[in-house]
Amino acid sequence: MARRDRLSGNEAVAEALRQINPDVFPAFPITPSTEIPQYFASFVANGKVDTEFIPVESEHSSMSAAIGASAAGARALTATSSCGLAFMWEELYIAASNRLPLALALVNRALSGPININCDHSDSMGARDSGWIQMYAENNQEAYDNMIQAFRISEHKDVKLPIMICQDGFITSHAVENIELLEDEEVRSFVGEYKPENYLLNPECPMSVGPYSVTDYYMEAKRNQAEGMKHAQQVVLDVANEFAGLSGRKYGLFEAYRLEDADRAVVMIGSAAGTTKDAIDRLREKGEKVGLLKIRLYRPFPAEAIAEALKNVKAIAIMDRAEGYSDHGGPLGADVMAALFRAKSTALATNIIYGLGGRDVRVEDMEQVFKDLQTMIVQNDAGDTYRYMGLRE
C-alpha cells in the first residue's frame, strides 16, 4: 500500500534510508545535503534504525569510513554536496577500483568559485570518470525511488560498483512536494539483506583490499572494473522492472517525453526537465512537434539507446548544467554528440550551458530553446554549437 505524503527531496532520501536501514552511515555536513544525515541522525537517536552513525571531521573521512565499512562487509553510504564531494576525490576512485558497492546521496551544488551554495551539476560531472554509477532525479519522488533501487544495482554480482544518487540542490532538496512512499516492509524485502561474497571480516577467506598493483597487472584490473560498468545498464533495467511491479512507477535508462514523433528534442538532466515538460505541453497545443530526453543513468552512459531514441529528430539541444572548459561544450554535450556521431546521425545538434550556480530556468526559457532549434532546421545549420542560456549581456 502506497502512502501519500509531502516531503522535501532531502526528507525523501532520508526516509528511503530509514526504510533501507543500512549498516553504517558516516557523515559530515555541507549545504544543501546536510538535512539528509540530520534527519537520519534523529532516526538513529530514536531507535528507528540500528545503523552505526559515525560523525566524522571531514568528507575525506566520511568516504574513507564508508569504504572501510564496505570492505569489512557492511552496507554503507554517505551524503554530501559540492566541495564535500571534491574533498572525497581520492576516495571516490578507491571505492570504485576496489569494487565496493556503497552509495552516496549527492545533492548537486556548484563548486567554488565564486562561492555559491545553489544548484548546478559541476560537482558530480567532475566525478563522471571516477568509476561510480551515477543516477539523477527530476523531483523528490525520483530521488526517493532511485535511492531505494541503489543498493540492488550497486551490490549486484555482475556490477559491484559504488553508486551516486543525485538530485538538484535546493530546487528539489529543499522543495516540499507530493510524494508516494512505499511501506517499510516492502522496501526491506525489495532491497534485501546484503550478503557480500568477499569481505575483510570473513575468517574463512582472508583477503586484502586496496593492494599495490604493478604495471604488469594494473591494466587488467582497470579493464575488469570497466566490465562491471558494462553490466550496469542491464541491471539498472532489471531492477527498475522489479521496482515497477512494486510501486507502479516505471523507470528506464532515461525518460522519453513526447519524443516518438518529435522533430526537435531537448536532452537534459535533473529538475529543469519538469519545467521543460510544461514548455513542451504548451508548444504541443500549438501543434509543434517537440520532445524531451531526460537522462536518468549518466554513468554508464547509454549511448546506443539514446542515439536510437533520437534517430528521427532533426534538431537537438543538449543542455549542460556544468561547464566543461573544453571550449567546445559541457560533459553531457560531449557524450551525446559522440553517441550521435557513432550512430551516423545527421541531426543538427547544439550544446547549451544553463542554470549554473542556481540560475533559474523558466518555462519561457525552454520555449525559446525549441524556437532556436526551429531556426536551426529552417537554416539547415546548427549555428553556434556551444552556447549559453539566460546569460546577462
Add this chain to the structure above:
Amino acid sequence: MSNHTEIRWHGRGGQGAKTAALLLADVAFQTGKYVQGFPEYGPERMGAPITAYNRISDTIIRAHSNIYDPQYVVVVDESLLETVDVTSGLKEDGAILINTERPKEEIIPHLKGYKGAVYTINARKISMAALGKYFPNTPLLAAIVKVAQIMDKDTFLREMRSSFHHKFSNKPEVIEGNMKALEMAFEEVH
C-alpha cells in the same frame, strides 16, 4: 491549469517566511491538493531579504522555476517595500498581503501603483498577544489562507492543530498560543 494558485513570500532571514511557505504547502496537501513550497536562498544571514514560493494546484506540478507572475504576494516585513520590488509581476486580479502596524492608506502609496486588492494585518500585535513573542509567520499564514481562499477556517484550524501536534511534539505548551494567533489573524486581516 484550472485552479492553480501561485504565491510569493518576501521576508527577512529569521522571520520564518520559508517555514510559513512549507506550512502552507503542508496544510494544502492535507486537503488533497498538489503542492510545492520552496525557498530561494541568497546569502544566508539573519535579516537579509529572502523569497519563498508556493504552488497549489488540482493537477500535478512539474515546473521547478521560481514564480514571477504570482496571484498573491505576502510581505512579512514592511521595510522590504522600500528595497524589494514586491509587486513585480503580481496579477491585478490577485492581492498583496502586508504585515504592518500602519493603516492601509499609508501603505498603498508604496506599492508602485498596484491596482489589485491590498490587505494588511498587524502580525506583531497578534503574535505578542497570543504568543508573547514576535513570530510574524503564524498570523500571516492564517491571513493568506483567508485572502487566497485556500480553504475554510474550520478545516484550516483543524489541519493546523494536527500539524502543530506533529511539529511541536517536544514542546506542546506552544500549541495553544499558535492556534490563538491563527484564529486572531483569520479575524483581523482586512
